[in-house]
Amino acid sequence: MSFLVLPPEINSMLMYAGAGSAPMLAAATAWDGLAAELGAAAQSFSSITSGLAGEAWRGTASTAMLSTAARYTGVLSAAATQAQSAAAQAQTIASAFESAVVATVHPALVSANRNELVQLVVSNLFGQNAPAIAAAESDYEQMWARDVVAMVDYHGGVAAAAAQLSSWSAAVQGLPAQASGATSANPVGTVMSSLNSAASGPGLGTLEHYAIAAINGPTEFLFGRPLISAGPAVGLGGAVNGGTATAPLTLYGGAEPLVNASVGGGAPVPLLVDTGSTGLVIPFQNAGGLLGTLQLGLPTGFGIGGYSGGINYLYATYNAPVNFGGGLVTSRTPVDIELFAWPASISAAMNHGLTFQSYFAPDGASGVLGVGPNAGGPGPSIATQALPAPYNSGLLINETGQHPYLQFGPPPTNLNPIATFAGSPIATLEIGTGPLGAIFPQYSVNAVIDSGGVSGTIPTGLNAVPGELISVFAPNGALLYSYIYDGTYFPTPSPYIMNTGALPFLAHPVYVSYSPSGVGTTTFYQ
Template sequence: MNFSVLPPEVNSGLMFAGAGSGPMLTAASAWDGLASELGSAAASFSSVTSNLAGGPWQGPASAAMTGVAGSYAGWLSTAAVQAEQAARQARAAASAFEAALTAAVHPAAVSANRSQLMALVAANLLGQNAPAIAATEAVYDEMWAQDVLAMLGYHGEASAVASALTPFAVLPGPAASTGGAVLVAGFPFLDLSNVTIGGFNVASGNLGVGNLGSFNLGSANTGNTNFGHANIGNLNLGSGNIGSYNLGGGNTGNFNPGSGNKGDLNLGSGNTGRYNLGGGNVGSHNLGSGNTGDTNFGSGNIGNLNLGGGNTGNSNFGFGNTGNTNFGDGNNGDTNIGSGNFGSGNLGFGNKGSNNIGFGNNGSNNIGFGLTGDNQMGFGLLNSGIGNIGFGNSGNDNIGFFNSGNGNIGVGNSGNGVGALSVEFGSSADRSSGFGNSGELSTGIGNAGQLSTGWFNSATTSTGWFNSGTTNTGWFNSGTTNTGIGNSGGDGVTGSMGMFNSGHTNTGNFNAGNINTGDFNSGNVNTGYFNSGNINTGFVNSGDLNTGLFNAVDQPVANSGWLHTGTNNSGYTNVGTYNSGFDNNARDEHAAFVTGNSGLANVGNYNAGIINVGDYLSGFRNSVPTITGTGANSGFVNVGTSISGFFNFGNLASGFANFDDAVSGYLNGDDHVSGWIH
């Protein structure tokens, strides 16, 4: 049973609804009684047999009887010991249940939480209860996680109790010579107690090769009972995990039903944190994707307790707000109810000032429409700003409605617009294009990060959807400088090119180690697949510096692979140190550090991908204008620094085919713009 998908109403209800530990304790008492009876019977039978054989009954019949009786007495003694073991395990099972019951949330607490939520929702006519609703849901998420941990712990202890039980020995007979073997029906002399299918495993019970542990179904695992490849930990269902009890691949942490997470109990992919339901979050308790912060219900937020998307701040209900406790969209300030307000405490739309009630007021403490000044009541012009076309604009040179910023084409913007060919709705940031952006110079929907192109990115210079790490190209990446999907590595160095890598500087998929070229490697600087050792070229090597297949020993050589110049390289014709892949050249100006590349034909340090020139690059054919530069680019064919996306030339850019600095969007040739074709 997958306890992680069951709500606390179910897990807690089942734990508190049964008969408890009483029946198991009763069974333990019964097993104790049986053990005592069997022990007494064995002693009595041995005594009677000994007296008969030592007395008047002599001859061949007596000898035969003594042999059979001795075997039977031995069986009785063994059965008594096994009955005592069953009693101990029954008591252990009862203790495990009691521990899980103590750890689980009481159903009454769950019911009270749900009742509180319903009351808050029913009274939330103006959205004033949004922070309390979010906090109540966060407590509910913690209850969910607490129950999951309790049930998983109970399942683990109960499984250990069951596995420790020894089946009762059969009565003595012709098969007695099989001893403690595990017998297969129809093949009474086939022993499967220590079978390993595959080669070069360092332990038993593995179905695969190159495992350092037991009972793994897969290859190159370091740990026990993994169903997959290249895991470091126990009981993972998936590949490339560092941790235990993960359902997915490329996780660093425990109990993650998803991939590419760094943390515990995330339901989704590419999260860095705990208890997230969604993807690409940096933080904890988020319900959504691409958030940087905690307890957000939505996507692309920077802050805490936001209900909506693209907000920068805390406790906002809506999209594209910069500030705190706003109810609406595109507000720049605090405690506004409405949209497009620039200031705080406004009730209405498009006000430029504070504490206004109404629309399009340019000032503070006004009640009305289109008023210019402070402390007024009444109706002014359709627009209180200058050069506007539309209604309720308090800024200047806007086309649309309720804009308190300048130069916008759209509705409810408190930031300044870009100009022609860009449309803004509910944005609080300057020079953003799209809907609900609070990050400056962003293009798309719900971006709280600056200079991002796409949807719900909370980090800067990212291209794609739901990225919370910086300078990513792709989806659900919480690490930095990744090109791909669900990568959580890259902090402080370079991300990966591929999918669900939890290590850094990898070219491939599901790598839990670092600087690997290939898939499912849990070691470092490997070229190939399923390697749990380091600096190997090949498949399923658990030792270090091996070239080939299924090697479990360490080789006394400088490199693995062929035709390298340098040390600690894997692959083919690499130059420098700590390279994996083919034809990479690591420069030596960082010789005091671990340098290196993964992939094909990269020149520089910490590059992942193909034909990158520079430092800290991931993707394909990215470069820095000078050979000694530090790029931090992701994507494809970008030239410059801090770039994500495709075919960009400049610095601080995201998107497609932009040719200047500080740009997001598509086909822009001017600097400090977003959108299209500027």
């Protein structure tokens, strides 16, 4: 029913009830923040790709990359402009609402008028209240007219603001054409044929990645589903049996633990189980694409994150369920959904490509499940803490044996602990070098016990030489792992905090307790 025929009791109640202008003002702030982040991302991405093409990479492939990157930058800039417009119009709508509330009769005044009329009618035994009744009715009619005028003005202001806002759906519909334009202006086939002589070179895989990405882009953007599959569909393997909940692990490259999970309405994808970080980070294509992300509701925040100095990304934080299969599903929990990514440097672009997906492709992962309580980010919280009790208290990572797995919940009772110490993943370890160091460690170092750290790092202060025995102990003296430097294990020398890499997880089951909050506890078993 039109508000033109609604009495002031209804119109006034509708205007004064509810949350008021606060949600629209919050939306305006969020859109304004997104516009700023998108603009910064476009500027940074343009700078990196221009430098890459101008200094380190030339030729046909470089031209194709630069043209496609220019279109990508254009999309970022256009999205920033549209987000800024949305922020302005949201502010306009909020102002129009506040003006309409001021112009609308307060419901208490309408109620007082109606109560007065009832009293006058009840006591009008001899007609003595006729003038007062007429005055009350006149006041009521003026209230009705005032409310209608306020609503008409409000409707007109909101309609005008909405008309000035270009449609996001139009931008979405234009993406397939933009992808087509990128490939037709600089055909991937031409680039590929120009590199036939280098078919075994390292650049071919990257080119294939971008060719397939250009084809799959529209459907992945909208629905999170590719037209060309890169392999068999990923399944969920979680299981809940009584008080035990598990999920199988895949050791990619023999070192990197992957668990399959789905986020929101997205398809199952492999996630890197990373004790060296906190929070779940996943591209929006793997959360169901644009439509799946919109179904999660409004984001709770925006920001820029990064991994290992190689990739930076713009993200939005949404509350979404995470499903490991077999009924093992979290409640809605904060998840950082990557919107756009760009390499941190020219060398990073050369080594890892230009996208979030290409950065993690060598790890076999589509996203990162960070489970380190004191890692400090980049995500807001540990997703597995949103599992139902008792599965939310900790995580056992068991990469030993033929069937590696995760076990969610309290510490295992069927394994023998050899060392327990505060901090996960950042803790203090003892290191020894050479035969004597295998008995008496000579160094105490801060370290990141990092399941996703691959080969890790070794402190340059050890002055280790290739072929030397390196032994790493827990604070209680228990040997956690040992290796022959550059013989059986290949950590990178670094002056910064040591990263253990995968080796301790390959040698022992490791339990990460989420308690105490923000610190955690690490326990090694045998």
